[in-house]
Amino acid sequence: MVDDGRDADYVLGRSQEEYDRLIEQGGLLGPATERVLRAAGVCAGMRVLDVGCGVGEVARVVGELVGDGGEVVGVDVDEAAVRIAEQRLRHVGVRFTGVVGDLRSVDVGDAFDVACCRMVLQYQADATEAIVTMARHVKIGGVIVAHEIAPVLTGARAYPAFPLAERVNGWIAAAYAGAGGNPHVGAELGRRFAEAGLQPVAQPIVETVCALGDSVVAARRFRTLLASLLPTLVEREIAAERDVDLAAFEDRFRAEARAANSTVVLWSALVGWWAHRV
Numbered sequence: 179m180v181d182d183g184r185d186a187d188y189v190l191g192r193s194q195e196e197y198d199r200l201i202e203q204g205g206l207l208g209p210a211t212e213r214v215l216r217a218a219g220v221c222a223g224m225r226v227l228d229v230g231c232g233v234g235e236v237a238r239v240v241g242e243l244v245g246d247g248g249e250v251v252g253v254d255v256d257e258a259a260v261r262i263a264e265q266r267l268r269h270v271g272v273r274f275t276g277v278v279g280d281l282r283s284v285d286v287g288d289a290f291d292v293a294c295c296r297m298v299l300q301y302q303a304d305a306t307e308a309i310v311t312m313a314r315h316v317k318i319g320g321v322i323v324a325h326e327i328a329p330v331l332t333g334a335r336a337y338p339a340f341p342l343a344e345r346v347n348g349w350i351a352a353a354y355a356g357a358g359g360n361p362h363v364g365a366e367l368g369r370r371f372a373e374a375g376l377q378p379v380a381q382p383i384v385e386t387v388c389a390l391g392d393s394v395v396a397a398r399r400f401r402t403l404l405a406s407l408l409p410t411l412v413e414r415e416i417a418a419e420r421d422v423d424l425a426a427f428e429d430r431f432r433a434e435a436r437a438a439n440s441t442v443v444l445w446s447a448l449v450g451w452w453a454h455r456v
Contacts, residue, residue, distance in 0.1 A: 204235025
């Protein structure tokens with residue numbers, strides 16, 4: 179999709195199931211995000227703005243890098259997620275301040291050493307303008323970091339295929355269709371940074387996070403994703419609750435995978451790119 183003047187619909191919703199899914203996803207993506215942040219120069223004592231902080235998974239990684247002498251300020255439109263982030267990060271000793279609101283209109287302060295986001299720009303009406311907004315809060319010489327998925331290099335497949343896996347992929351694709359935003363922004367980050375008047379580094383970090391062959395993991399990941407998507411699936415008449423059948427989904431998925439002697443592959447290609455404010 180291309181920029182169409184509106185932010186994307188967050189079709190995954192804002193439920194406890196979705197927050198739990200984000201926490202699990204954060205555990206999977208955390209090491210890759212840490213490598214990007216380290217390469218961008220995030221280190222002890224820095225003051226960092228985490229844009230679209232959600233339940234605090236990126237802030238948790240940042241907090242470990244900046245240490246007791248640093249600070250993380252997280253901003254998100256979802257108040258419930260911000261409160262969860264505050265509680266979780268307080269528990270692990272991260273110096274974190276949560277701000278509820280849209281970065282375009284809420285006061286988060288200025289003169290940050292770093293502004294970062296993960297899987298946030300894909301939901302923005304204009305990713306370049308979002309980067310410009312992030313940069314306004316970073317001091318001269320500071321860094322803006324983005325870690326975004328590259329859907330063209332991301333997917334979930336069963337080899338050989340079996341019916342439930344194929345149906346799930348169809349449901350997911352249909353739920354995201356027409357949601358707006360730009361899911362391909364990960365591949366465009368270098369250009370987007372330059373358009374925003376920043377100096378991007380020459381080479382991003384591109385890394386694939388992969389789960390291979392374990393249908394138990396795949397079944398759980400699909401179920402948690404479908405739990406978040408279910409209201410959208412039902413509202414748009416993509417699938418009925420009885421078709422998804424969350425209560426029995428994992429057993430059904432594993433049984434079909436065994437019957438087909440199938441290997442299930444889940445992979446996410448992430449592009450980490452950063453730029454300096456000059």
